[in-house]
Amino acid sequence: MRIFEASTAPNPRRVRMFLAEKGIEMEYVQVDLLKGENISPQFREKNPIAKVPVLELDDGSYLSESMAICRYFEALQPEPALMGKTPQQQAVIEMWQRRCELYFMNAVGMCFQHSTGYFADRMKPVKEWGDECYTGAAKFMHLLNKHLANSTYIAGESFSVADITAFVTVDFARVIKLKMNEEYTHLRRWYDLINARPSARA
Ligand SMILES: N[C@@H](CCC(=O)N[C@@H](CS)C(=O)NCC(=O)O)C(=O)O
Numbered sequence: 016m017r018i019f020e021a022s023t024a025p026n027p028r029r030v031r032m033f034l035a036e037k038g039i040e041m042e043y044v045q046v047d048l049l050k051g052e053n054i055s056p057q058f059r060e061k062n063p064i065a066k067v068p069v070l071e072l073d074d075g076s077y078l079s080e081s082m083a084i085c086r087y088f089e090a091l092q093p094e095p096a097l098m099g100k101t102p103q104q105q106a107v108i109e110m111w112q113r114r115c116e117l118y119f120m121n122a123v124g125m126c127f128q129h130s131t132g133y134f135a136d137r138m139k140p141v142k143e144w145g146d147e148c149y150t151g152a153a154k155f156m157h158l159l160n161k162h163l164a165n166s167t168y169i170a171g172e173s174f175s176v177a178d179i180t181a182f183v184t185v186d187f188a189r190v191i192k193l194k195m196n197e198e199y200t201h202l203r204r205w206y207d208l209i210n211a212r213p214s215a216r217a
Pocket of ligand 1: 024025026027048053054065066067068079080081082134137
């Protein structure tokens, strides 16, 4: 198995963190996104959506979408459980993971792409949409701070994949100059907790 990725991009980092938590070693192959290696016909054969990460399985087939890759490894190696064990835990983690991905990570990503023109060779940046996404991401950060006043981790009292998505996004938000407000003491407490885990270096 090996993973096609880009070391500075947030989605591949989610998978690296997930695998580090599981103690799973992996071969990583770097794909140059700025040079457009991911939009080449060869790469589209691995993932028609033309994004990283992509997991190549030993049978030569490919899996993409960060959460699908994580779910595959969760099934292969259930411990430590990062996607919940009971039906309720699984649903709560899924709920928060999706919230963090849809309303935070995607908002930061879209703000980055639409305000910087980073991928202007393959999409039309719309500055107003970038601004709107910044506002959405900032609102979500505020919500997370409030939520973490009563919750040790994002999805309750155990570390989960929802923490990975939120943590990677808080770090990535630096590219749009969205920082943790000084008053966000709960978010800071949680950030330091996750940042102390060895997987945060992955
Ligand atoms: N929904 C996908 C998103 C993957 C994604 O957006 N990857 C970015 C890097 S973080 C990418 O490959 N961007 C290159 C491009 O848009 O051309 C996932 O969860 O893996």
